[in-house]
Amino acid sequence: MRLSRYLLPTLKETPAEAQIVSHRYMLRAGMIRQTSAGIYAWLPLGYRALRKIEQIVREEQDRFGVQELLMPTIQPAELWRESGRYDDYGKEMLRIRDRHDRDMLYGPTNEEMITDIFRTSVRSYKELPQLLYHIQWKFRDEIRPRFGVMRGREFLMKDAYSFDISAEAARQSYYRFFVCYLSTFARMGLKAVPVKADTGESELFIDKGLLELDMSRDAPAPDGDLEGFFKTITAQYAAADEMHDPAACPVPAERLVSRRGIEVGHIFYFGTKYSVPMGAMVTNRDGEQVPVEMGSYGIGVSRLVGAIIEASHDENGIIWPDSVAPFDVGLINLKSGDADCDAACEDILVKLANAGLECLYDDREERAGAKFADMDLIGLPWQLVVGPRGLKSGVVELKRRATGEREELPLDAALARMTRRGA
Amino acid sequence: MRLSRYLLPTLKETPAEAQIVSHRYMLRAGMIRQTSAGIYAWLPLGYRALRKIEQIVREEQDRFGVQELLMPTIQPAELWRESGRYDDYGKEMLRIRDRHDRDMLYGPTNEEMITDIFRTSVRSYKELPQLLYHIQWKFRDEIRPRFGVMRGREFLMKDAYSFDISAEAARQSYYRFFVCYLSTFARMGLKAVPVKADTGESELFIDKGLLELDMSRDAPAPDGDLEGFFKTITAQYAAADEMHDPAACPVPAERLVSRRGIEVGHIFYFGTKYSVPMGAMVTNRDGEQVPVEMGSYGIGVSRLVGAIIEASHDENGIIWPDSVAPFDVGLINLKSGDADCDAACEDILVKLANAGLECLYDDREERAGAKFADMDLIGLPWQLVVGPRGLKSGVVELKRRATGEREELPLDAALARMTRRGA
Numbered sequence: 018m019r020l021s022r023y024l025l026p027t028l029k030e031t032p033a034e035a036q037i038v039s040h041r042y043m044l045r046a047g048m049i050r051q052t053s054a055g056i057y058a059w060l061p062l063g064y065r066a067l068r069k070i071e072q073i074v075r076e077e078q079d080r081f082g083v084q085e086l087l088m089p090t091i092q093p094a095e096l097w098r099e100s101g102r103y104d105d106y107g108k109e110m111l112r113i114r115d116r117h118d119r120d121m122l123y124g125p126t127n128e129e130m131i132t133d134i135f136r137t138s139v140r141s142y143k144e145l146p147q148l149l150y151h152i153q154w155k156f157r158d159e160i161r162p163r164f165g166v167m168r169g170r171e172f173l174m175k176d177a178y179s180f181d182i183s184a185e186a187a188r189q190s191y192y193r194f195f196v197c198y199l200s201t202f203a204r205m206g207l208k209a210v211p212v213k214a215d216t217g218e219s220e221l222f223i224d225k226g227l228l229e230l231d232m233s234r235d236a237p238a239p240d241g242d243l244e245g246f247f248k249t250i251t252a253q254y255a256a257a258d259e260m261h262d263p264a265a266c267p268v269p270a271e272r273l274v275s276r277r278g279i280e281v282g283h284i285f286y287f288g289t290k291y292s293v294p295m296g297a298m299v300t301n302r303d304g305e306q307v308p309v310e311m312g313s314y315g316i317g318v319s320r321l322v323g324a325i326i327e328a329s330h331d332e333n334g335i336i337w338p339d340s341v342a343p344f345d346v347g348l349i350n351l352k353s354g355d356a357d358c359d360a361a362c363e364d365i366l367v368k369l370a371n372a373g374l375e376c377l378y379d380d381r382e383e384r385a386g387a388k389f390a391d392m393d394l395i396g397l398p399w400q401l402v403v404g405p406r407g408l409k410s411g412v413v414e415l416k417r418r419a420t421g422e423r424e425e426l427p428l429d430a431a432l433a434r435m436t437r438r439g440a
Numbered sequence: 441m442r443l444s445r446y447l448l449p450t451l452k453e454t455p456a457e458a459q460i461v462s463h464r465y466m467l468r469a470g471m472i473r474q475t476s477a478g479i480y481a482w483l484p485l486g487y488r489a490l491r492k493i494e495q496i497v498r499e500e501q502d503r504f505g506v507q508e509l510l511m512p513t514i515q516p517a518e519l520w521r522e523s524g525r526y527d528d529y530g531k532e533m534l535r536i537r538d539r540h541d542r543d544m545l546y547g548p549t550n551e552e553m554i555t556d557i558f559r560t561s562v563r564s565y566k567e568l569p570q571l572l573y574h575i576q577w578k579f580r581d582e583i584r585p586r587f588g589v590m591r592g593r594e595f596l597m598k599d600a601y602s603f604d605i606s607a608e609a610a611r612q613s614y615y616r617f618f619v620c621y622l623s624t625f626a627r628m629g630l631k632a633v634p635v636k637a638d639t640g641e642s643e644l645f646i647d648k649g650l651l652e653l654d655m656s657r658d659a660p661a662p663d664g665d666l667e668g669f670f671k672t673i674t675a676q677y678a679a680a681d682e683m684h685d686p687a688a689c690p691v692p693a694e695r696l697v698s699r700r701g702i703e704v705g706h707i708f709y710f711g712t713k714y715s716v717p718m719g720a721m722v723t724n725r726d727g728e729q730v731p732v733e734m735g736s737y738g739i740g741v742s743r744l745v746g747a748i749i750e751a752s753h754d755e756n757g758i759i760w761p762d763s764v765a766p767f768d769v770g771l772i773n774l775k776s777g778d779a780d781c782d783a784a785c786e787d788i789l790v791k792l793a794n795a796g797l798e799c800l801y802d803d804r805e806e807r808a809g810a811k812f813a814d815m816d817l818i819g820l821p822w823q824l825v826v827g828p829r830g831l832k833s834g835v836v837e838l839k840r841r842a843t844g845e846r847e848e849l850p851l852d853a854a855l856a857r858m859t860r861r862g863a
Contacts, residue, residue: 024507024570026561050557052512053544058557059510061572067510084447087482087490089475089594090513090577091534091546108539111514113546116531116581121476123514123536123546134473134481138449147447149484154513154577158539171512 018344020379024061026050027391039326040165042335046395048322055162055170062377062395063322065343067173070321071152073204073340074175081197081239083148083177088130090154094120096129099295109157123156128291128313131178135309136297142182145299145309146190150177152318166323167279173319179312182301187286187310192243194284194314196236199250202281203232205321206338207328209281211250214257217280222261224254225272279324282316329419335396336419344377345369346435347397349389351404353382361403365413365428372436393418399435441767443802447484449473450814462749463588465758469818471745478585478593485818486745488766490596493744494575496627496763497598504620504662506571506600511553513577517543519552522718532580546579551714551736554601558732559720565605568722568732569613573600575741589746590702596742602735605724610709610733615666617707617737619659622673625704626655628744629761630751632704634673637680640703645684647677648695702747705739758819759842767800768792769858770820772812774827776805784826788836788851795859816841822858 025047035041043049048063059067075085091113097103103110103122111123124130131149139147152175162170179190195211202209210227227250237246254268257278266273291297292308301307317324329336337343348365352358362378369376377397379388385404392400402414407425415431416423426434448470458464466472471486482490498508514536520526526533526545534546547553554572562570575598585593602613618634625632633650650673660669677691680701689696714720715731724730740747752759760766771788775781785801792799800820802811808827815823825837830848838854839846849857 018507022505022567022570024509024557024561024572047561050560052553052556053514053516053542056512056514058512058553060557060561061507061509064508064510082445084441084484085487086447086484087487089479089481091476091479091579091594093476111536111538113534113536115534116583119476130475130481133475134447134483137473138447138470138483144445147445149447156514160539171514 018377020377021381023377025395026060027394035165037164037167037323037327038330039167039323042326042330042394042396043165043323046335049166053170055159055168057166057169057171062343066322066337066341067319069341069343070205070325071173071175071318074201074316074318075152077197077201077204078150078175078177080200081148081193083150083194083197085150085152086134087151087153088124088127088134090123090156091121092124092127092130094122096133097122100129100132100291101294102129109159111156111158124153125155125157126174126313126315127151127153127176128178128311129295132291132295132297132311135178135180136292136295139180139299139309141300142302145180145182146186147180148177148190148193149180150175150314164323166319167327169319172317175316175318177314179314180297181310181312182299182307184288184310187288187312189244191284191286191312192247193239194312195247195250196241196243197239198282198284198314198316199232200236201316203236205325205341207281207325210255210276210278212255212257212278213260214280215259219278220258221276221278222254222256222258222266222268223274223276224268225274227253227255228274228276279327280317281321281324282314284312284314286312330396333390334394337396337398339398342396342398344397345374346376346399346401347392347395348376348378349385349392349400349402350378350380351385351388351402353380355405357408358403358405361408365401365403368428368432372432374432374435401431441800443800444804446800448818449483450817458588460587460590460746460750461753462590462746465749465753465817465819466588466746469758472589476593478582478591480589480592480594485766489745489760489764490742492764492766493628493748494596494598494741497624497739497741498575500620500624500627501573501598501600503623504571504616506573506620508573508575509557510574510576511547511550511557513546513579514544515547515550515553517545519556520545523552523555523714524717525552532582534579534581547576548578548580549597549736549738550574550576550599551601551734552718555714555718555720555734558601558603559715559718562603562722562732564723565725568603568605569609570603571600571613571616572603573598573737587746589742590750592742595740598739598741600737602737603720604733605722605730607711607733610711610735612667614707614709614735615670616662617735618670618673619664619666620662621705621707621737621739622655623659624739626659628748628764630704630744630748633678633699633701635678635680635701636683637703638682642701643681643698644701645677645679645681645689645691645696645698647691648697650676650678651697651699702750703740704744704747705737707735707737709735753819756813757817760819760821762821765819765821767820768797769799769822769824770815770818771799771801772808772815772823772825773801773803774808774811774825776803778828780831781826781828784831788824788826791851791855795855797855797858824854 027047028045032044049057113121155174181187289308298306350362400416412425450470451468455467472480536544578597604610712731720732721729773785823839835848
């Protein structure tokens with residue numbers, strides 16, 4: 018992709034409304050544009066990051082045997098009246114009246130609708146468990162939306178639902194999502210720590226051992242001992258500050274660390290809360306009709322874009338983990354318009370594509386300083402710098418964004434370095 | 441994927457409300473479920489088809505140099521007041537008031553919002569052309585939604601917008617989308633014919649020569665002679681019935697054919713209709729501020745699922761073109777529970793996966809007739825039938841859904857047949 022033709026409206030100044038670093042950097046890096054309070058358009062660079070994250074979420078759901086479907090954004094009020102939540106939900110629910118004066122709403126979540134789909138589709142314990150997910154835009158009409166995509170009104174969420182014949186079977190589904198989630202977040206370069214909590218952000222108190230685990234290595238496969246892993250992990254101390262009692266904490270001070278937590282997902286077991294009022298019954302082994310046991314499992318997909326930036330940045334901008342970077346490498350032409358530099362860059366573009374590396378090529382006629390600053394700001398994992406001096410001696414400069422390490426080396430060696438690290 | 445665990449609620453009876461074949465088959469094949477009038481949930485099988493189609497649309501947009509972004513579903517009314525369309529649009533626009541009593545709407549299209557993004561991001565002719573698209577759910581509050589996903593209220597659309605410095609440059613963008621669209625539809629196995637028309641469905645009168653073209657072979661590459669191709673194609677006669685005058689038709693009767701048309705996309709050049717009232721100006725080569733020239737280009741992504749079924753089915757069900765089939769092959773175990781048949785099928789599943797073929801495995805304990813009927817109904821391109829008799833003589837049965845051709849052959853030969861055809 019050529020930057021001269023790419024819609025990337027980077028900003029030099031920090032927008033006044035942005036209170037947290039991810040919001041500031043997403044605006045400055047031209048990733049998002051606010052279109053109404055708490056509602057954002059995802060510009061090309063931002064949307065690439067969002068889709069990378071979404072795809073990891075999808076792959077891990079699929080790998081753990083969860084089936085993807087897609088429910089609509091607009092729901093009928095009747096379903097929510099059946100569960101009793103239509104009146105309970107309050108002003109965060111965006112209520113809509115259609116042209117025939119029917120009460121509708123923009124779904125903030127989908128327990129009712131998935132229960133309705135289930136009850137009209139599944140009859141017998143033989144078809145259980147059913148694990149279903151979708152990745153869809155949701156709306157919560159927050160009174161004071163803020164922090165950019167971390168707390169927007171329209172947001173992308175992966176929500177999954179489990180249907181089981183018994184509480185014990187439902188617990189197995191719960192373990193399955195528990196492990197799936199730890200694998201998912203590890204693939205994005207995040208340290209995820211499971212805690213019991215009511216709300217999202219808070220200070221966490223954690224046994225150091227939990228932070229030392231590498232979930233991408235330690236988490237079991239979908240057919241492994243999910244329950245055993247769940248018990249091992251949850252035996253270690255982790256508590257949100259509202260639950261943490263220093264006097265009663267079983268972890269010795271030297272092993273206890275505190276960290277700021279950001280909620281990126283949640284898993285719930287809620288039994289028959291929806292299946293009983295909504296009549297979602299299945300036949301059990303004895304031929305009796307019993308209400309199905311349910312759980313729900315959410316991941317804030319658009320919020321993760323912000324969360325990853327909160328966890329990975331420096332004073333110059335974003336530092337994308339390799340797996341979710343919108344492009345693998347930024348190619349900087351130090352002298353756009355110079356025939357040799359242009360030709361060398363065109364050649365490099367072909368070689369990068371052949372190596373399977375996605376490249377954003379800064380071919381603009383800008384001074385070098387501005388190009389470096391923009392490239393640091395948008396935070397691609399690698400920068401490849403091509404200038405007249407290096408070309409004469411047959412080298413390019415390769416910079417690793419995360420460490421700042423720079424090296425002059427022949428192009429082939431640079432390609433080898435990038436593909437090795439990416440693998 | 442194992443059918444015994446797959447959410448595929450097929451129906452034997454035809455639902456009374458479905459008036460057209462695609463609607464009937466999509467309901468019967470368990471692809472969709474209506475959740476409100478004109479609003480559908482996409483069940484796992486249907487969602488796979490939708491995503492295949494969406495991905496082809498995306499790949500062709502990308503190949504022709506159109507940049508993907510994503511605008512939100514909920515838009516502020518102010519933008520539509522700027523263009524003057526807020527009052528004009530009528531009851532098809534779903535109008536919403538948020539908790540702060542601000543007028544919002546569920547976007548039926550995005551000219552205003554993309555123009556707003558453009559005017560605050562792009563300043564100079566040097567950054568043009570800008571070709572931008574997104575694939576997002578839209579809402580039109582149809583008074584009488586019908587025909588399933590062909591005319592629903594909530595529907596998935598790819599809409600693209602071009603921004604150029606002059607009318608002549610805008611025409612080049614228009615040609616680009618013209619060719620891109622013909623390539624896109626050809627990849628889905630559709631015969632697409634460009635016609636001037638105001639509305640969607642109608643009888644078309646077409647020069648036979650147009651139907652004989654194979655766009656996947658004949659359409660030029662993105663850097664080819666797009667204008668020349670546009671002129672060649674549009675020189676041939678094609679007219680919707682409201683435009684067709686038999687007396688004045690230049691095509692001799694023996695070359696004129698009539699076909700039922702389904703609108704799957706549209707391309708518009710509208711110049712400065714939005715840029716003037718909304719002040720989307722750029723600096724031209726002479727340093728003057730001029731309004732940008734625009735066009736818009738839509739593809740009904742969810743509607744295409746129905747359109748493809750309308751174009752490709754028989755009395756037993758859907759016949760998916762290879763490129764958009766939810767799975768490549770359906771594996772039918774004639775005797776689930778029989779140790780030999782089960783083991784053979786498990787082995788085949790591994791081999792299919794290794795060959796890169798996506799498989800839906802009917803492992804249910806059902807009679808053979810029901811399995812055959814369901815497999816024909818859902819219309820996967822290949823059926824692979826495994827039974828005790830064949831296993832003894834070392835063969836499986838391979839059926840091509842489109843032709844009904846059946847052949848008994850060793851598994852390796854069947855795999856070779858399927859991968860050759862798919863390539």
